[in-house]
Amino acid sequence: MNKKKLSVVIPVYNRKNLVKDAIDSVLDQKLKSYEIIVVDDGSTDGTRKAIEEYSDEIKIISQENSGPAVARNRGIAMAEGEYITFLDSDDLWFPWTLSTFERAIEEYNCPSLIVGTDIVTKLGEGVTAKRGPYKSKAWKNFYTATLEGDGQAEAPSIRKTAVDAEALRKVGGFTTKDVNFEDADLWMNLGVARGFVHVKSPPVAAYRRHKGGISNDASRVYRGVRELVRSEEEGQYPGGEEYQSARTKIITVYTRSKSVALVNQGEYRKAFSIYKNTLSMNISNRRWKYILFFPFLLLYSVIK
Structure with missing residues (x-):
């Protein structure tokens, strides 16, 4: 099977001191068949200047402040990869993240949705993870995995997913309403799309907790x-x-x-x-x- 190119979409708003870590964690990937699209959602703190340091290695899109869902949809529209992945500007990947997604894509004949696992840490603490052996399981679709008791299927986080670009565009991407759980709404819309894979090991992302997010609004x-x-x-x-x-x-x-x-x-x-x-x-x-x-x-x- 031909290798699938992956697109990485990173929305960012006023995180000049964090977004560089996120970008660096993608550039450190062992897999090299990917593109990075950073969508600056109207930042006013110097974020644009920070990401322009990577202008030879990433695509930069700027828009008026419209929220992360709109920013992700802009990235989806520009993406050239067969699969689209998402990383928030305050989270991190590991060097094996994209190669892990690619392995699942090849092993399960291009499923619509792949979900990995992550580790949780606090901002400012060191992030360490052992790669460990590759372990995965596949189901007919996202809803089937839920019915059969796969807990990871119930509430996957955006930072640890890879989505078939065609399936993603077919359901219209993320809702642009000013709400939380736009990710849950997307997974629900992808519920019967062909093929769901849970990569149980190794972990593919690090979630860095801090007070600056909007998830608890x-x-x-x-x-x-x-x-x-x-x-x-x-x-x-x-x-x-x-x-x-x-x-x-x-x-x-x-x-x-x-x-x-x-x-x-x-x-x-x-x-x-x-x-x-x-x-x-x-x-x-x-x-x-x-x-x-x-x-x-x-x-x-x-x-x-």
Whole structure:
């Protein structure tokens, strides 16, 4: 099989001190059949100057500040690779990341979606990972993996995925609504696309936790959850009745953790609204621990 070229899309906004680490981690790849597309989402802190240092090695796109989803879609539109991968500007890859994706592409005859594993660290701490042996498993599609109990299928992070470019464009890329979980919405839209692979080893990315991200913005989290639920209720996701349980399982994975996080942030009304609007989904998936525990957590947090 001919080697598949991969495109790496990196959206960035005001991270001049972090984005260079992300770019360097891609340039350090052992696999060389790839392109890097960095989309500057209207940065004002000198990020543009920082990425221009790599102008001979990357493609640079500039746009007015429109959010990471719009930036990723700009990168998708410019990408020339048969597969598209995504790296956030504050995360890192390992030298074997793209070669690991390529191995899965060849081994499983060009699946639509490949998901790896990652390690979690704090910004400023050293990032170390052992490559370890290659281990993977394949399913008919993303929803099938979810139904058969593959936990990685339920909530994959963008930084550890490779997506067939044709399948990605067919579903229209990422939603551009101002919400969190645009990645979850994409995986749901790719739910029945042919071929899903989980690369269990080696890890392919490092997630560096810090306070500068938007993933914990309470309003965006709330809107994102409501959008997932609305899309499912209105039948916008593929798979019909055959995969309904897979879709609700995925949605409740996201909503359970975020409703608890909103309680911890003092956003009690938003948290309860999520609980109420997803109660039937949690009941159908027998999430009894959450169903019974959450009201007590909410009540305790309100009165303490």
